Amino acid sequence: MDRDAQEQRREMARKKAELSKAEKRVKELDVLFQRVYEDHSTGKLTKERYTRLSGAYEAEQRELESRATEL
Numbered sequence: 001m002d003r004d005a006q007e008q009r010r011e012m013a014r015k016k017a018e019l020s021k022a023e024k025r026v027k028e029l030d031v032l033f034q035r036v037y038e039d040h041s042t043g044k045l046t047k048e049r050y051t052r053l054s055g056a057y058e059a060e061q062r063e064l065e066s067r068a069t070e071l
Contacts, residue, residue, distance in 0.1 A: 019071040022064045029061045 033054060040050035 015071050019068055022068045022071070026061055026064050026068070029057050029064075033057045033061075 036050060036053045039045040
């Protein structure tokens with residue numbers, strides 16, 4: 001029984017760390033998306049590049065938010 005409790009604590013700690021990492025990355029993606037938008041607005045990025053980058057950031061963010069909900 002004691003081993004089960006220890007294993008549960010380890011698993012909980014692992015999930016908390018994963019959640020923290022996911023939440024941090026979601027915030028980073030918000031900053032990256034804002035930069036990409038600004039670069040597109042000022043003409044530093046083409047529309048195609050902006051679309052590709054913003055789509056990738058949004059997809060990653062959705063995955064992270066989904067995983068955070070699971071955790």
